[in-house]
Amino acid sequence: MRVGSAAFTGFGKRNAASVIASVGLLALVLWMAHLSLREVRATSELSDHTQEVRLALDAVSESMLKMETGQRGFLLTGREAYLEPYNTGAAALDGELQRLGRLIADDPQQTERLRGARELIAERRVQLRHALRLRQNSGMDAAIDFLQAGPGIATMNRVFSSLAAMSAEETRLLTRRKQQEQASLQRNFYLIVTLCAVAAALVLTMLLRVQREMAARAESVRRLDEVNASLAESTASKTRFLSAASHDLRQPLHSLSLLNAALRGQQLSAPALAIVEAQRDSLEAMSSLVNRLLNISMIESGVIQPYLEDVPLTGLLAALEMEFRPQARAKQLQLDIELSNEAARTDPTLLREIVQNLVENAIRYTNRGRVSVRARREADAVILEVADTGRGIPEDQLERIFEEFHQIRHGAEQARDGFGLGLSIVSRLTKLLDLPIGVSSRLGEGTTFTLKLVAAVSRLQPVKSKSFPAPVTPSIARSGRILLVDDEASVRDATALFLQMDGHEVKSAGSPEEALRVIEQWEQSPDVIVSDFQLNAALNGAELIEQLRQLRNFEIPAVVLSGDTMKVTPRCASIAACRVFHKPVDAEELSAHIRKLLDGVAA
Incomplete structure (x- = not known):
């Protein structure tokens, strides 16, 4: 028992001695490294000082050369x-x-040399000034004679010799200090090698442990990447499906909407009329939901890309007032839209979509009071505000209002109003445009949304589109001649049936080529062109309208129907007397617009 205890005690003492020796050795190495570093630092500072002295000498020489050069130029010219x-x-x-004197103040030999150099420099400066006075007062010949006869060159050579001697002394000092610095660095190198050897063992142990941890983390990351890739593919697949389905989903809804409108125009019994009206409400709800879902899908899939230009806000605000005035009046709300001469650098179509959603939401959730829209300039930004006196938003809901299908209900009995997608579209579009949006609200008092737009370089006026000569035709009656162009037969037939039952003469074409043949064979020009935008042909609807107008040589009023709610408008913006209707079209709005065109009211 005593033997075992002795052995254990001996083992402990040896380890304790090893630890103490290791710590002592490490402390010694660190102390030596500290001394070596101090020596290197001191040597480095001396070397830096020598370099400063040499630079100061060079500066003195350069100033003397400038004086010599300036004097010669003046004497000659x-x-x-x-x-x-x-x-x-x-x-x-x-x-x-003076600076050179301060730098060498601790070196008596250099100080003495500088004193001699100062005397020579003062002598040379007197000679230079005298030569300049001779040139000014007696002319170039007198000055040149003084230079040739005087001791100027000899004095200047003595100045430079004195400065060169000082520079050589500094060079000698610099060489010696560099040697000292090199020796210190060499000693320091060996110390660092020793430290590295000691640290290597510790690092190796640590690396082995880190390697195990990194392998475990890499496996976790790999599994997480697999999950993310699966989710991304699922999201991309959904987005591709929705984006591709945009046309196919809107077309039948468009046809149903027009057929429903045509049916409502017939003499129906009261029960049948109630069914048709209920059908219209369902179609409108379905159309709104489909439009918003497809808009979200197109934003997420990258189909919609912003096209930035300088946009006058006057036209946008005036269009919003015309669009939402009936809705506000129906709810007995005051709609205050202040027209503004400001202009912003943005995408006009996407900005309008954003503000439309904000105004629509404001009217929907305001039961009394007012909804206001105004723009003001702040430095290099234009602040666009949409404010209402509606229900307000609870503070804990402000972060969630931009989520899909999220709606705030004030009370359990309140019915669902809309789909909760408008602000989700706003959020996506503002991110796409890199447009800051803010919201402030108080329950029972109202909500204000704020958009911070980049101001255009200068205020703009709406650009007037080119116009054609006025048509030389008889006055247009309320029932007119309409050229209808659509590449899908079912949609074309439904649209034609609706327009015919609305009292118009309709000629249809399934392609741009057929439309050109129809208008060439038509003795009288059409009063209105109604064309789908995407015709699956070389020409789109906007281009076809321009070509038909060129053919007839006057501005035929036009309507473009499109299943793309966000990208077609910029392509039609330059066409005068042309309005875009997005599918599924509101049949009553389309009919009313065509009547205005025929009466010469709409432009």
Whole structure:
């Protein structure tokens, strides 16, 4: 028992001695490294000081050369401009000599040399000034004679020799200090090698442990990447499906909407009319939901890309007032839209979509009071505000209002109003445009949304589109001649049936080529062109309208029907007397617009 205890005690003592020796050795190495680093730092500072002295000597030489150069130029030409180097060198010389004196104040030999150099420099400066006075007062010949006869060159050579001797001494000092610095660095190198050897063992142990941890983390990351890739593919697949389905989903809804409108125009019994009205409400709800879902899908899939231009806000605000005035009046709300001369750098179509959603939401959730829209300039930004006196938003809901299908209900009995997608579209579009949006609200008092737009370089006026000569035709009656162009037969037939039952003469075409043949064979020009935008042909609807107008040589009023709610408008913006209707079209709005065109009211 005693033997075992002794062995254990001996083992402990040896380890304790090893630890103490290791710590002592490490402390010694660190102390030696500290001393070596101090020596290197001191040597480095001396080397830096030597470099400063040499630079100061070079500066003195350069100033003397400038004075010599300026003097020679003036003596030869007599032009004051050549004295600029002389004046520059003379102005800097005293300060450079003082600085040099401070740098070598701790070196008696160099200080004595500088004293001699100062005397020579003062002598040379007197000679330079005398030559300049001779040139000014007696002419170039007198000055040149003084230079040739005087001791100027010899004095200047003695100045440079003195400065060169000082520089050589500094070079010798620099060489010696560099050697000292190299020796210190070599000693320090060996110390660092020793430290590295000691640290290597510790690092190796640590690396082995880190390697195990990294392998475990890499496996976790790999599994997480697999999950993310699966989710991304699922999202991309959904987005591709929705984006591709945009046309196919809107077309039948468009046809149903027009057929429903045509049916409502018939003499129906009260029960049948109630069914048709209920069908219209369902179609409108379905159309709104489909439009918003497809808009979200197109934003997420990258189909919609912003096209930035300088946009006058007057036209946008005026269009919003015309669009939402009936809705506000129906709810007995005051709609205040202040027209503004400001202009912003943005995508006009996407900005309108954003503001439309904000105004629509404001009217929907305001039961009394007002909804206001105004724009104001702040530095290089234009602040666009949409404010209402509606229900307000609870503070804990402000972060969630931009989520899909999220709606705020005030009370359990309140019915669902809309789909909760408008602000989700707003959020996506503002991110796409890199447009800051803010919201502030108080329950029972109202909500304000704020958009911060980049201001255009200058205020703009709405650009007027080109126009054609007025048509030489008889006055247009309320029932007119309509050229209808759509590449899908079922949609074309439904649209034609609706327009015919609305009292118009309709000629249909399934392609741009067929439309050109129809209008060439038509003795009288159509009063209105109604065309789908995407015709699956070389020409789109907007281009076809321009070509038909060129063919008839006057501005035929036009309507473009499109299943793309966000990208078609910029392509039609430059066409005068052309309005875009997005599918599924509101049949009553389309009918009313065509009547205005026929009456010459709408442009």
